[in-house]
Amino acid sequence: MQKIRKYQTEESILRFSRAYAAQQLPWFAPALYRCRIVITEKVPIAAIDQQMNVYFNPSVVVKISASERKKSLRELGFLWIHEISHILRRHAERAKENGFYPQLWNIAADFEINDSHWEGLSMPEDFPGLLPKDYLLPNGQLAEKYYSLLGKEGGKSERLQRLLDLVMDEGSGVHGHSRIWELASTPEASSKNEVNEMVLSLIRKEVAEQLKQAPGNIPGNWRRWVNEILQPKVDWRKVLRHRVKMAIQLSVGGRLDYSYQRFSRRQSAYHPVFLPSLSGDLEAQIAVVVDTSGSMSAQMLGQATGEVCGIMKRLRVPVTVIPCDARAYEPIRVNTSSDQIKLYQLSGGGGTDMNAGIEAALALPKKPNVIIVLTDGFTPWPVKLPEVSLIFGIFHQGKTSFPTPPMPPFSTSSVIGIDLAKL
Structure with missing residues (x-):
């Protein structure tokens, strides 16, 4: 019971930071509020599965929330947007369609979304994410391009090995491979979030329609994503x-x-x-x-x-x-x-x-x-x-x-x- 009471505090913090992210970036609200919060020490920082269960490490939540209030909201809000971006950008489906190696794909997917700057959000200082520019790679590319560029370096590349050592597995919502800490693999499976392909498609379309009308500067790669969702060009x-x-x-x-x-x-x-x-x-x-x-x-x-x-x-x-x-x-x-x-x-x-x-x-x-x-x-x-x-x-x-x-x-x-x- 003591553990549950402790996690209730972390869950309240996460709910508040989700509301903050939805207030700053209202077009993401349909995706944010469809997620279920799962607090577990089995993930390094945060992760998401294909059912839109979002997993947070409680020690990470506590450490970020210990800083100044506005700063902690900006950083936890960043984590929220980061995780749902994997779902919105179909990272799991794209990985499975191409048979990509999960760990390397996780890096490439992070590169694709981390170079987007959103007003009111900032990457956690104590838990910095991966940025393409830090590894002499261009911004604004798709994950498939980053995957190709990283793959050309070969398994013996010191830079690639350092990257692989840094990457933290973010779950099946990124690469399509279930992990033992996901709800589908636990006794709590009956209470997991139920999200099918039709629901995901509707969420993506609703976010894209709202993002299309969003004021201010929207990152270029998200503008491209909106066009792909609302006017898809599919090689059928x-x-x-x-x-x-x-x-x-x-x-x-x-x-x-x-x-x-x-x-x-x-x-x-x-x-x-x-x-x-x-x-x-x-x-x-x-x-x-x-x-x-x-x-x-x-x-x-x-x-x-x-x-x-x-x-x-x-x-x-x-x-x-x-x-x-x-x-x-x-x-x-x-x-x-x-x-x-x-x-x-x-x-x-x-x-x-x-x-x-x-x-x-x-x-x-x-x-x-x-x-x-x-x-x-x-x-x-x-x-x-x-x-x-x-x-x-x-x-x-x-x-x-x-x-x-x-x-x-x-x-x-x-x-x-x-x-x-x-x-």
Whole structure:
């Protein structure tokens, strides 16, 4: 009980400093007040997980708060903005998408956000953060650029080694790797903050919209972030390729199992005991459901057939195409570029129900690892997740919003907008 009473003091200080940060930088309030405060001695200074639980070391809070009141508020406010910046800037997602080494990425992510100057905030004197200029690196770069610059130095670089010794792990909210001190790994998991991808997307958009209207000098890299959130320029082909690859990697291995249909190659050594051998299909199976209903324009259908061949070429695997309007038609196997002629006249032209195409894909003799649905979005959506990965590529003409499947059970990672105006 004594420990709880002690931490109540630190929590009050942190709540007050959060309110101060929200008063100084009101556009960050939607993110700040969505966070849950967790006080633990297991983090060096402060950290954040992917559920927006923010962890503070109590001794750090006490030491900073012991200084003059305004100074302590400026410094604790800085820590608050620093941690939520990792979430707003999608550092965890970016790290996972590129397979970056967590410790080095943590440094690069800190470089990206620490060079921003915010009125009313200051970096803690007793717990200084990492600044790119202190290591002869330019300001205003993205974390990916800093990661590349640091990586070029090699593991034997004394400067890089000093950096690695200084960096303090800030949790899965920075690099995407869970840590043992995060609530998801503790008995308190049932009481952790619950934040899904849709909530994070809404928080980022709300902060970006308020930041766009903010008076005064806003750091240039945050201006760029606002534009990316409100007017995203996404290479959807790259995103599609990445998500399909991930789905294949997760499912192909699971298709292997031991079978007695063919005995082990080492059978002679174990006679008379019969041993099974591994069986299964190592080749990725991709099904593409193409919306051929009356609402699909000639440009959309042409783009859809082009994307089928693009998927086949980039991933070097055959693709099974299922034309579908209100019903599914005969599947078309596309093995080589010359098979593209099979897609010139796709059956359809009636109503719309992509569920029929998804069901047909699941009923294929070889169950697909991933199903891609190319549609304009004007269709009934599945009410539950299938047992395989399902990705929707939705055609639109320069729109910021377009029809999407229900979230939940689906998530933003299941949807890729294909802007025909930018093709």
